Amino acid sequence: MIEVQNLSHDIHGAPILRDISVTVPKGGVTALVGPNGAGKSTLLSLMARLIPRQQGRITVDELVVGESDDKDLARRLAILPQTVHAASRLTVRDLVGFGRYPYHRGRPTPDDRAMVEDGMRLFDLLPLAERSLDTLSGGQRQRAFVAMTYVQDTDYLLLDEPLNNLDLAASRALMARLRDLADNKDRTVIIVLHDINFATAYADRVLVMKEGRLCADGAPQDVITETLIQSVFETDAPLRTVEGRPVVMV
Amino acid sequence: MSRTALGVLALSLLFVGSLFVGATPLSPMDVTTPEARALIWDSRLPRAFAVVLTGASLAIAGQIMQLIARNRFVEPMTAGTGQSAMLGLLVVSVCLPAASVGLKMALSAFAALIGSIGFFAITRRLPPEEPLLVPLVGIVYGGVIGSAAVYIGFQLDMLQYIDIWLTGEFSGTMRGRYELLWIAGLAAVLSYLVADQFSILGLGETVSLNLGLNYRQVVLSGLVVISVVTGLTVVTVGAIPFIGLVVPNLVSRLVGDNLRRSLPLTAMAGAGLVLASDIFARLVVHPFEVPVATVIGIIGAAVFLWMLYGRAQHVS
Incomplete structure (x- = not known):
């Protein structure tokens, strides 16, 4: 369970998050949605200790973010950063292998190697294993990074707008894999999404944010309404229900 | 594996070959004579x-x-580290002229660390x-620090030291005057x-933090090295440009960016390039020699241009 209590955050004096309190229980896919600048990425980065906490408290099970050892947190919670613009010449196998670093600290055991192979198989990366990252397409590279966070074998997996730069097929495939991790591998997935339709299609729960506040929280079919789209996104996109699921008509 | 073996072989050949190049003629036939042994032991091997x-x-x-x-x-050398080391060395030489070589080196390395930070x-x-932008800013930054050193040197009539x-060169290398370099080897x-x-x-701060790395501490230890x-x-020998730029780029093209795999090759290639250049520097105007930094400057500039050009092609 990730518990956020009274979290506020300023950047250069501008308020980014205002008194956020939310609990994400174990299991399922939770989507963070909201307009640009709502504070979604900041919230996710704070949960993953990527930026120092200013006010409030975040706990991941019994670990306190910002106080517990980084090495312990790295085995409990993994984050896929928003953009990875490294023109790195690491091979896919090397990159995925670094996901085991929090466990072996530089000396991989046969178990670690087996998990890396397993992760590459799950994400269809075996044919690309020896390819260098700078020769991959954006979607393949993204998949390699997700596989790295997968083999990190954490209970919680945080992803910051992973669908940026992905085409429709790659986006659907990634979301289906995340859904599978939540359903069959007991992972808890928290994901920042821009496209509401992806959130309603794949998430169990949506957290809607605007101007640094949490303004709605619940199952997609309960939360996502035309009124909400109008008040939060300030656009009058109509909403239809297709196969029991709200779909924003863009 | 065969690539490593080939590298070791080439490096060994260069190493042994370099023992027989210099102002005093020395052929492998003569190595048993006492004069030849003294020459090798005191000068050629240390070099x-x-x-x-x-x-x-x-x-x-x-x-x-x-x-x-x-x-x-x-x-x-293009990020202000070399210039900071030089400035530190100059300040030590002025303020503590009697300082030991070890102290000079330590303070020079400390100045280099401040400069890199x-x-x-x-x-x-x-x-x-x-x-x-990063290398451009580095060159300007290094230029500012370097000109501060030149200004002090000019005022105190110490320009010849600068x-x-x-200008890195090995002609003065003798037993008893290069051993500190083993510390550099140890750091590597x-x-x-x-x-x-x-x-x-190399994957960035976010990925490092995610994997539980103490980012600042690792960066700092890298800067210390x-x-x-x-x-x-x-x-000990003076600044040598381009080695730190050209060699890692060539090795990365060959074997990628996993340091565990590339570091031995980088070390061998760096050693081999400087060794070959130093042999050339001793032969080109034999029995005199030119500074190795000059030779490497020419080779390095050519490779650097090729790298820039190759990159432009890759992007487009």
């Missing part, structure tokens, strides 16, 4: 070791710097989508032990 240690450690320092900066176009503090703010520190070897951590640094290597090189 060969100094060259190998300098080349290997500068190449590794360049590779670590490129991973920390996440930029393939930086190296200690300054470089990273400035370039952190540059937009990541403009990779060529000239010596700026130690960096192999934490190779994974440096490789992860770079500064010790640079400081020692400037104190």
Whole structure:
């Protein structure tokens, strides 16, 4: 369970998050949605200790973010950063292998190697294993990074707008894999999404944010309404229900 | 594996060959005579070791710097580290003229560390989508520090020292005068032990933090390695440009960016390049010689241009 209590955050004096309190229980896919600048990425980065906490408290099970050892947190919670613009010449196998670093600290055991192979198989990366990252397409590279966070074998997996730069097929495939991790591998997935339709299609729960506040929280079919789209996104996109699921008509 | 064996073989041949190149003629037939032994023991062997240690450690320092900066176009000599080491050395020579070589080296390395931290503090703010800004800022930054050193040197009539520190060459290398370079070699070897951590640094701060790496501590330890290597090189043989830039780039093209795999090759290639250049420097105007930094400057500039050109092609 990730518990956020009274979290506020300023950047250069501008308020980014205002008194956020939310609990994400174990299991399922939770989507963070909201307009640009709502504070979604900041919230996710704070949960993953990527930026120092200013006010409030975040706990991941019994670990306190910002106080517990980084090495312990790295085995409990993994984050896929928003953009990875490294023109790195690491091979896919090397990159995925670094996901085991929090466990072996530089000396991989046969178990670690087996998990890396397993992760590459799950994400269809075996044919690309020896390819260098700078020769991959954006979607393949993204998949390699997700596989790295997968083999990190954490209970919680945080992803910051992973669908940026992905085409429709790659986006659907990634979301289906995340859904599978939540359903069959007991992972808890928290994901920042821009496209509401992806959130309603794949998430169990949506957290809607605007101007640094949490303004709605619940199952997609309960939360996502035309009124909400109008008040939060300030656009009058109509909403239809297709196969029991709200779909924003863009 | 065969690539490594080939590298070791080539390096060994260069190493042995370099023992028989110099102003005093020496043929492999004569090595049993006492004069020849003295020559090899006091001059040729120390020179060969100094060259190998300098080349290997500068190449590794360049590779670590490129991973920390996440930029393939930086190296200690174009990022203010070399100039800071020189400025530190100058200040020590003025304020504590009686200081031992060890103290001079330590203070020079410390100045190099401060200079590198300054470089990273400035370039952190540059937009990541403009990779060529980083080396440009580094050159300007190094130029400012270097001109401060020249100003002090000019005022105190010490310009000839600056000239010596700026132009790396091995003609003065003798037993008893190069041994500090083994520390640079040791620093380079130690960096192999934490190779994974440096490789992860190359993926950026976010990925490093995610994997539980103490980002600041690893960056700082990388900067210490770079500064010790640079400081020692400037104190003992003088600055040698381009090794830290060209060698890691060539090796990365060959074997990729996993430091665990590339570091030994980087060390061998750096050592081999400086060794070959030093042999050439001794032969080109035989029995005189030109500074090895000049030879490497010419080779390095050509390779650097090729790299820039090759990159432009790759992007388009």
